[in-house]
Amino acid sequence: MVAMPRIYQVAIPTPLYRLFDYLAVPGVARFPPGVRVRVPFGRRELVGVVMGEVAQSELPANRLKSITQPLDDSAILPPSMLSLLQWAADYYHHPLGEVIHTALPVYLRQGRAPVASGVKVWSLTPAGKAVDPQTLKRAPAQKQVLEALAADADGLDAEQLAKVSQRSAAALKALRAKGWVSSHQRETRPVISGDLQTAPELNPDQKSAVAGILAGLGGFRPFLLHGVTGSGKTEVYLGVIEQVLAQGKQALVLVPEISLTPQLVGRFARRFRAPIALLHSGLNEQERLSAWVRASAGRASIVLGTRSAVFTPLMHPGLIVVDEEHDASYKQQDGFRYSARDVAVMRAAREKIPVILGSATPSLESLKNARQGAYTLIELPERTGTAVMPQVRLLDMRRLKPSEGLSLPLREALAARLEKGEQSILFLNRRGFSPVWMCFDCGWVAPCKRCDARLTLHHRKQKLLCHHCGAEQEVVKSCPSCQGANLHPLGEGTERVEGALEKFFPRARIERIDRDSTARRGALEEKLRRVHAGEADILVGTQMLSKGHDFPNVTLVGILNADQGLYGTDFRSGERLFQLIMQVSGRAGRADKPGEVLIQTWHPEHPLFAALQRHDFHGFAEFALNERRETGYPPYTHLALLRAEAPAPGAALEFLRAARALAVQLSPGKDVQLLSPAPAPMERRAGRYRAQLLVQSGQRAPLHEFLAQWVRQLTEAKFAKKTRWSLDVDPADM
Numbered sequence: 001m002v003a004m005p006r007i008y009q010v011a012i013p014t015p016l017y018r019l020f021d022y023l024a025v026p027g028v029a030r031f032p033p034g035v036r037v038r039v040p041f042g043r044r045e046l047v048g049v050v051m052g053e054v055a056q057s058e059l060p061a062n063r064l065k066s067i068t069q070p071l072d073d074s075a076i077l078p079p080s081m082l083s084l085l086q087w088a089a090d091y092y093h094h095p096l097g098e099v100i101h102t103a104l105p106v107y108l109r110q111g112r113a114p115v116a117s118g119v120k121v122w123s124l125t126p127a128g129k130a131v132d133p134q135t136l137k138r139a140p141a142q143k144q145v146l147e148a149l150a151a152d153a154d155g156l157d158a159e160q161l162a163k164v165s166q167r168s169a170a171a172l173k174a175l176r177a178k179g180w181v182s183s184h185q186r187e188t189r190p191v192i193s194g195d196l197q198t199a200p201e202l203n204p205d206q207k208s209a210v211a212g213i214l215a216g217l218g219g220f221r222p223f224l225l226h227g228v229t230g231s232g233k234t235e236v237y238l239g240v241i242e243q244v245l246a247q248g249k250q251a252l253v254l255v256p257e258i259s260l261t262p263q264l265v266g267r268f269a270r271r272f273r274a275p276i277a278l279l280h281s282g283l284n285e286q287e288r289l290s291a292w293v294r295a296s297a298g299r300a301s302i303v304l305g306t307r308s309a310v311f312t313p314l315m316h317p318g319l320i321v322v323d324e325e326h327d328a329s330y331k332q333q334d335g336f337r338y339s340a341r342d343v344a345v346m347r348a349a350r351e352k353i354p355v356i357l358g359s360a361t362p363s364l365e366s367l368k369n370a371r372q373g374a375y376t377l378i379e380l381p382e383r384t385g386t387a388v389m390p391q392v393r394l395l396d397m398r399r400l401k402p403s404e405g406l407s408l409p410l411r412e413a414l415a416a417r418l419e420k421g422e423q424s425i426l427f428l429n430r431r432g433f434s435p436v437w438m439c440f441d442c443g444w445v446a447p448c449k450r451c452d453a454r455l456t457l458h459h460r461k462q463k464l465l466c467h468h469c470g471a472e473q474e475v476v477k478s479c480p481s482c483q484g485a486n487l488h489p490l491g492e493g494t495e496r497v498e499g500a501l502e503k504f505f506p507r508a509r510i511e512r513i514d515r516d517s518t519a520r521r522g523a524l525e526e527k528l529r530r531v532h533a534g535e536a537d538i539l540v541g542t543q544m545l546s547k548g549h550d551f552p553n554v555t556l557v558g559i560l561n562a563d564q565g566l567y568g569t570d571f572r573s574g575e576r577l578f579q580l581i582m583q584v585s586g587r588a589g590r591a592d593k594p595g596e597v598l599i600q601t602w603h604p605e606h607p608l609f610a611a612l613q614r615h616d617f618h619g620f621a622e623f624a625l626n627e628r629r630e631t632g633y634p635p636y637t638h639l640a641l642l643r644a645e646a647p648a649p650g651a652a653l654e655f656l657r658a659a660r661a662l663a664v665q666l667s668p669g670k671d672v673q674l675l676s677p678a679p680a681p682m683e684r685r686a687g688r689y690r691a692q693l694l695v696q697s698g699q700r701a702p703l704h705e706f707l708a709q710w711v712r713q714l715t716e717a718k719f720a721k722k723t724r725w726s727l728d729v730d731p732a733d734m
């Protein structure tokens with residue numbers, strides 16, 4: 001009898017909900033799951049990942065194709081990660097091949113080898129170390145380079161040496177000719193140089209938090225670390241990580257946005273003499289691959305990254321931290337729509353390690369899990385040191401007449417801070433000069449041609465921009481409707497407030513922090529540096545200002561348009577608004593000087609503000625959870641949203657009606673409710689009409705059982721081929 005060649009099941013990046021069978025390469029030893037292979041697929045060749053072996057294929061043997069080429073000697077994804085990706089594919093009802101594809105760095109998707117690149121660094125030879133720099137007085141560049149290398153035992157790369165001397169290249173050449181320096185390859189450049197920082201003495205709450213979490217090391221345990229802003233959550237993470245590293249294990253730390261918090265990276269880098277791998281959107285593909293390889297090979301002790309870093313394999317997993325766990329950026333909003341926070345918890349369960357979800361304003365989902373005992377709740381109710389929570393005052397805008405968005409009490413409060421040399425933050429969730437460009441004769445408002453939205457005036461650029469599709473056009477100077485010339489901006493964005501501040505406070509140093517003012521590489525870092533160095537008096541900006549910053553000299557926070565979102569259409573609008581205001585307010589009075597928060601509102605009687613004044617997160621949460629229970633929204637029910645979009649009006653809705661009819665045929669059971677298809681809140685965006693169909697269920701299991709069948713039938717249905725659609729499990733915005 002002839003031995004049958006082995007048959008492997010391979011996950012391939014296609015929109016199909018299945019694995020594909022391929023024959024083994026003749027003469028090649030067995031492939032374990034997690035090995036990448038190149039396979040023929042249609043007329044193309046694709047990179048897939050081996051998931052397992054089967055004795056028999058559904059296809060007849062003569063129709064099976066062979067693997068073209070194995071790409072790895074051993075698995076690049078360990079069994080725990082394969083199992084996690086399988087879970088994610090099932091839970092989000094997304095094809096496994098695409099899930100795996102999304103989880104890998106681009107270079108690995110393309111079939112490149114998993115190797116980290118090196119950086120050439122220079123250091124002194126023993127002979128070089130013996131040289132007295134004074135003997136190089138006549139060759140100043142050589143002297144500077146020699147001194148710099150003597151000061152840094154780890155060696156310096158060309159970029160670092162270029163900062164030491166403009167003639168570093170020539171100097172290196174000369175020093176090398178003398179046998180005083182040599183070069184070698186190093187895997188990465190240190191994230192941050194500078195001295196190590198020792199840990200502060202933890203306060204009793206922090207100590208018991210660290211002890212509580214340490215007791216969970218070595219097994220799966222989810223913790224919800226609820227600490228008010230400035231309570232020292234980061235120090236708790238660092239305290240736990242210290243022990244994790246001492247055990248020779250690795251820590252994975254997820255943060256919402258690294259570029260916003262270079263300070264945080266610095267704190268991690270300066271605390272431990274341990275290699276860190278950073279994973280964020282600012283990396284090029286080679287850097288991303290290198291960080292991934294160092295993490296998965298166990299050569300990076302701390303992996304610090306944004307959303308997609310949750311899929312980075314670790315050789316010795318010890319701990320996962322999700323900082324600011326409530327943050328919306330953890331939810332992927334297109335393609336494979338996962339929540340990195342939820343994936344992190346599932347991952348910790350598979351790796352049998354603790355996971356810390358930290359926030360000053362936990363999501364209601366996590367809070368409910370904690371209340372039910374699924375997560376261990378740890379509280380840090382007070383700020384560290386002598387810092388106290390800021391005083392929150394409401395400014396009733398029904399009585400105050402603002403000038404360019406700023407009420408008199410707010411202007412007076414700003415003036416008082418300027419007088420004392422303290423810093424202030426003005427928060428306004430709207431960039432640009434004004435959100436509306438309007439004809440004051442006939443009421444015409446400049447619209448986006450491709451969206452159901454208005455164009456925002458950007459004064460410096462002298463352009464009208466759409467913040468939804470990016471469309472850009474010249475500022476219309478004569479009204480298209482009445483031909484008049486009486487066009488004016490209406491309302492304020494950050495750019496306009498910046499201008500108003502310059503007028504009100506001509507001597508103040510003002511920094512605007514929003515997406516426009518920080519688009520240039522390095523601009524944000526420079527602005528943050530100026531704020532920390534005390535070279536700025538007033539910061540005006542968008543939610544970029546709300547995230548994690550620690551500005552000790554800020555004593556005033558003004559919130560200009562607090563009401564935006566108070567009566568939003570999304571059931572999470574209130575929760576989001578509360579989180580945002582609490583986070584921004586949390587920037588005030590973090591050190592020894594007390595802070596004050598002024599909120600401009602037209603609805604001072606709203607209960608949300610009363611809770612904010614008391615810093616009463618739990619009071620707000622109680623109120624919001626009750627509301628969710630009564631209205632049947634998460635976390636008391638589970639949601640899935642079928643989204644559709646099409647260039648023609650009505651087509652998306654029509655698709656959803658057909659999809660609903662198909663769903664009804666599957667008779668999903670009484671617990672699963674199918675709502676009616678409805679246009680999306682902004683129906684037209686970037687020239688496409690969008691609609692959505694909400695599915696709701698009190699129980700997770702029947703919902704997912706139904707979704708699995710529904711999605712598979714939809715992928716095959718003829719009527720579904722014309723429409724772009726996707727399923728969003730646990731949608732974050734709707």
Ligand code: ADP
Pocket residue numbers: 200201202203206227228229230231232233234235236384385550
């Ligand atoms: P959070 O992450 O909760 O906002 P941080 O960890 O950033 O708080 O701490 C706020 C500030 O207090 C930081 O400047 C930090 O260095 C400082 N800090 C934290 N814990 C302590 C402590 N035990 N003793 C002294 N300072 C501390």
Ligand code: ZN
Pocket residue numbers: 448449450451453466467468469470471686
């Ligand atoms: Zn638009």
Ligand code: ZN
Pocket residue numbers: 439440441442443444479480481482483484
């Ligand atoms: Zn007009």
